[in-house]
Amino acid sequence: MNVLLLGSGGREHALAFALAKSPLLDTLFIAPGNPGTAEFGDNVVLDIMDGAAIAAFCKVMGVGFVVIGPEAPLVVGVADQLAAAGIKVFGPSQAASQLEGSKTFTKMICDRAHVPTARYRSFTEAGAAKAYVATEGAPIVVKYDGLMAGKGVTVAETVAEAQAAIDALYASEPGARVVIEQCLIGEEASFFCLVDGETVLALASAQDHKRAFDGDTGPNTGGMGAYSPAPVMTEAMEARALAEIVRPTARAMVELGHPYRGVLFVGLMITAEGPKLIEYNCRFGDPECQVLVLRLKDDLLTLLLATVEGELAHTGVRWKDEVALSVVMAANGYPGDYARGSEIKGLEAAARLPGVTIFQAGTRQEGERLLSQGGRVLNISAVGATVAEARARAYAAVDAIDWPGGFCRRDIALRGMAGA
Numbered sequence: 001m002n003v004l005l006l007g008s009g010g011r012e013h014a015l016a017f018a019l020a021k022s023p024l025l026d027t028l029f030i031a032p033g034n035p036g037t038a039e040f041g042d043n044v045v046l047d048i049m050d051g052a053a054i055a056a057f058c059k060v061m062g063v064g065f066v067v068i069g070p071e072a073p074l075v076v077g078v079a080d081q082l083a084a085a086g087i088k089v090f091g092p093s094q095a096a097s098q099l100e101g102s103k104t105f106t107k108m109i110c111d112r113a114h115v116p117t118a119r120y121r122s123f124t125e126a127g128a129a130k131a132y133v134a135t136e137g138a139p140i141v142v143k144y145d146g147l148m149a150g151k152g153v154t155v156a157e158t159v160a161e162a163q164a165a166i167d168a169l170y171a172s173e174p175g176a177r178v179v180i181e182q183c184l185i186g187e188e189a190s191f192f193c194l195v196d197g198e199t200v201l202a203l204a205s206a207q208d209h210k211r212a213f214d215g216d217t218g219p220n221t222g223g224m225g226a227y228s229p230a231p232v233m234t235e236a237m238e239a240r241a242l243a244e245i246v247r248p249t250a251r252a253m254v255e256l257g258h259p260y261r262g263v264l265f266v267g268l269m270i271t272a273e274g275p276k277l278i279e280y281n282c283r284f285g286d287p288e289c290q291v292l293v294l295r296l297k298d299d300l301l302t303l304l305l306a307t308v309e310g311e312l313a314h315t316g317v318r319w320k321d322e323v324a325l326s327v328v329m330a331a332n333g334y335p336g337d338y339a340r341g342s343e344i345k346g347l348e349a350a351a352r353l354p355g356v357t358i359f360q361a362g363t364r365q366e367g368e369r370l371l372s373q374g375g376r377v378l379n380i381s382a383v384g385a386t387v388a389e390a391r392a393r394a395y396a397a398v399d400a401i402d403w404p405g406g407f408c409r410r411d412i413a414l415r416g417m418a419g420a
């Protein structure tokens, strides 16, 4: 089978790495891909937001299956367009992708399915939003309702901070919808599930590090590192998350006429009362995907096809009994302004260290040289028998890389070690 993977980040490098191992695969195409994905398939130039162009490419090249990595094409309905053209596609429909694209939609589903989540109100005007914040008090969370790559959220410690965030949002977008919610206290975890209609197959858990700097300080980012499994996601906690959150959501989506088919990224806060939903995403996490594929024992392509073909009820999945960890190296300045084009050296030697796999994200090949081309640039990943071993291996590889233009957090999974 020929497969086309859409996307160009570290997540897609990890997906390409796993798909390329499949006995079912003939040729893998990646659009647009990056220098890392080129090792596993043919990078092709295609607009990943243009469903008609992608369908035409599939017909010409005999592609039987499309795997959509990022959320942007899903939210505009690329999966629907491919399905309408008779092409099998992994990724939910536009209507089902509202679980990521619209926080108001997700809260409506939570109400309907009695899913535990933060208490909230939704507003379209600054005055009413600020008045609500004043009555609720702090800490409180202000969220822009739309896709902001994790950067549209303010966890405010004071009422003044929350009101300033509301003012800033309405100054940049007068008609914006904003969701104000109760601040949940606990440990965060990401839980990944394959969903086909009502059937849910739990994959695995991971913990992300969203803040830019050590000690969870600095601005929110797309994620500066992750490890799997997340110690808070014990078997009992997974069972509760499935019973109280994921299965009721899947059922509600079927009842609404928008069955969810794809991977559901469940962002959880493990509170004193149990797991509560922070948010859904309709795709694999980045960098969470990188650590999941390193622990996966089974064939990824078989699992993704089973999801699309409605076979999850007859499908199982096995994981290595190891910890996987990934440290993101980002360009200096990220998530603010950063320079492109600084040279990265030493990658090959670092990748040969024991247990280490390096995924590329924002990179560009120029002749023999590898240059930075984005904010998050490299995912230095490693497996180990313990968190400590995986950490030591990943940071040994970080230290073997010569890239003055980049930085990373030094404390990935330190909290996981304290809890382990």
Ligand code: AMP
Pocket (backbone or CB within 6 Å): 118, 141, 143, 150, 151, 152, 153, 155, 181, 182, 183, 184, 185, 188, 210, 267, 278, 279
């Ligand atoms: P989101 O884009 O909804 O994932 O939010 C980004 C980050 O903000 C989350 O990963 C949490 O760390 C934090 N956050 C979001 N909502 C809440 C909440 N209700 N309570 C506490 N923290 C939250």
Ligand code: GLY
Pocket (backbone or CB within 6 Å): 150, 208, 222, 223, 281, 284, 285, 286, 287, 288
């Ligand atoms: N790492 C968080 C995300 O992919 O949204």
